[in-house]
Amino acid sequence: MMTDRGDARVRRLENLGMPWEKLFGYYQAVQYRDTIYLSGQLGHDDEGRIVGPAGLDDAGKVIDVSGMEQQIRQTYANASRLLERFGASLDDVVEETLFVLDMDEAFATAPQVRKEAYRTDMPRCASTLVATPRLAMPEQLVEITFRAVLGGGASS
Template identity: 60%
Template sequence: MTNTQSAKKVANLGVAWERAFGYVQAVKVKDTIYISGQLSHDGDGKLIAPAALDADGRPADFSQMEAQIRQTYVNAKTLLAEYGATLDDVVEETLFVLDVPSAFAAGSKVRKEMYGTDMPQCASNLIGVTSLAFPEQIVEITFRAVIDGSAD
């Protein structure tokens, strides 16, 4: 974790596109943690469960949706832990997906698994988009969490 100024605490995962695009993975201001769009990469920045691409360079199917969503939550949990937080502290999440029906089916399962409950206690948005940062990427999730502001 890096302090850029006393009121703002930032965290990164050390993947190449942080520097290339010029952003941080998470920012904590007071009692709120804002997590940038997460995707399904490992610690080295290699995409986990990349979608197979068709001749036009677009995802050929969405069978990797569940695996990508699961790894995305794993990455979010890593960032939350930097601030002593967990998914229990998440108040809102937004899933940006290339295919809403497959994301709804996969997300319904994985969200319950990751949050450890049939009714995760956070607002959730599922938004269909036409493309994401990497061609093999079919989901990206942002998170907002609120924690006890005195726990720095």
């Protein structure tokens, strides 16, 4: 954890120790006041390897998206780990945006994974699903951003 006291505001900063954090120059999570902003989370393991990687053709174009469910599961797990560092959980998430390479596969897999991650049939957050032609890493099929508010979790 790092705390930035550059001015009258105080920010808590967190990273996961992935090589791309320093390469791109960003933090995985920033807390400002009672809000936690998670940068786009990926479905990677502790060593930074993408789980359920997309199948690629010889030109590097995605030809197999069957690993999307596995990537979404891992992405929610990674987000949960980050939120825990702030004393928060997915219960505190008020907004998420899912960026996916294949909308059909996302609709087939994401609803059930989300319900399991949030432990409810109706996750209590605003959610946006966006199809995009490319994400940061060639084998990446999904990226999810989150915004959580401490003390903002609803209990019913």
